[in-house]
Amino acid sequence: MAPPERRYLITFGCPDRTGIVARIASFLADAGGWIVEAAYHTDPDTGWFFTRQEVRADSLPFGVEELRERFTAIAAEFGENTSWRITDTGERRRVVILVSKAAHCLYDLLGRVASGELDVDVSAVIGNHAELGGITRAHGIPFHHVPFPAGDAEGKRAAFARVRELVAAHDPHAVVLARFMQVLPPELCAEWAGRALNIHHSFLPSFVGARPYHQAHRRGVKLVGATCHYVTADLDAGPIIEQDVIRVDHGDSIQDIVRKGGDIEKVVLARGLRWHLEDRVLVHGNRTVVF
Template structure:
């Protein structure tokens, strides 16, 4: 079962189960049988079989006739999951994902996400915003969200480690489920990437795997491409190589300057990142090696 930081549980009637395991006959029957035994009614179900790797993926949303805790349902499901060698997660569908936002000096993704949450179009909680600059403390305050300034004034390894220790303490203290690099222009250490495996999303301002690294819009302009894009992916220690969750593009032409590409691209970045966060928060994304399965 995948690890996550959970707040104290309360009884609920609606849950989400997502799983992956080696593919074999009878998985759906076995899973739905356990749910039936627990008095569950399936509301939605999606599945995918990866023929190349012989692996099965499934997401089920269900409700119980009587209120239950996720812990009690996990206990009932555990023997089957062990027998089928599953990677799985079962969560209370009513519980909002707690998201920590990291940002540097470009605030378009941050502002977009805060607006979506404020207007009810993105059902997550944001307990804190972290930045290595002070630029957006007033924006955070306007949304009544604590702002944490964790500067990196020098490029020393000691300061980097100290800053990441504070970041890790905040993640644990606030019971953060997902960390979002909303144009956070710092590279996380391999240790931090391992700590956040499967629960940190980055937005990269190009259509990966093209134009990795810095100044991708300028790289795209030099190559004369006709489409630019943005990629939301899970963070790994390999820069811009993590499993891709969502991508989108915008058409451009030869008359546009790099600055115009940047302006167009920012809109694409906002939409792409918001979709990826929503799908992760709704437990629609399953890891499949270096790829993802996304049940939309």
């Protein structure tokens, strides 16, 4: 497979008004920019306008720094609440993965990376247990075991400080909580805001918190699901990126539900991570636009 051509990804949001599309499109057209993909959305509830554009890097006569500089002037025309970002697909994405003992999401991500389907660098895997060190190292990826002593608040604080340090060393585009079983402290939620993704094994907002499959089994639901969301200080209440479900029935034991749900967790997390890394997810309030 040939490497994908280099692109600049522009995401932009501001209060809606007439002429935004024309302004951005004209700016790009005047510079010779070849738009490969473009999406627009206006939220009628909030009156907020969103767009995402993919431009071929080689169609512009200048580089990403100048593009950002020029775009700063455009963005300023639309008010001080405007939020925008331009990223360069030529810069390789870095990901740090946090795990516990459950293997399925990590295996799945490593498989996608190894086969080239997910074109990122996994900078490190950090586990609060040691079990997943072997497979991580077999993929040539550093594994850090940071134990979280049960019932020891001070020890946990120290462990989180260590995790924070390890993550900071890689400055990743995404911190993936791939069935990491520890609740992040507020200061880490803040530090990783907008780039920490969690996979929760329920169709949120059903079954927040611990052991959602057991909750689902007890309630007798006919579908179980998984939710990929940005981590915020409110447990399992951050902006939802992706969800999916799978059918279960009375014949399914807890173990069956865990297994079936696991298949959904993997794909929901992989989709959410891909979209995040491709700058497809725009957050506004507690909701997402996924282009």
